[in-house]
Amino acid sequence: MFGNITGTKVGQIFADRRHLRAAGIHAPTMAGIWGAQEGAYSIVLSGGYEDDIDELDYILYTGQGGQDAPGGKQIADQTFTKGNLGLKLSCEYQLPVRVTRGHQIKNGPNSGYRYDGLYRVQKFERVLGERGFLICRF
Secondary structure, eight states, X not given: OXXXXXXXXXXXEESSHHHHHHHXXXXXXXXXXXXXXXXXXXEEESSOOTTOEEOSSOEEEOOSOOBSSTTSOBOSOOOSSHXXXXXHHHHHHTOEEEEEEETTXXXXXXXXXXXXXXXXXXXXXXXXXXXXXXXXXX
């Protein structure tokens, strides 16, 4: 499940998250991180956390959790569980993570979701941000 998906090309556009799932790029239709106990297989950047930074070749990804509702107000600290644990393990084991950008963000496509290839998590840390703890630097 790690790495490239046969038949998928970098830059390929998918109409929605159901199509990402069908292609095997990113299974969750809501969560931004896919993976946990073995590492993270993929992330989707879609504007859910205001602390995210996306400079195409550098991503500061907030992780998941602590919001009162998806995309809502940060009400609790994040923990290294679920997808956050997956990203931590991907960093420790240097596993590739598939990155997809949604139309909701500045560097995303005009519509749908664009698969942008494999990235490696270079560092993870807990840093107090505007709305919670930042987790991973790609």
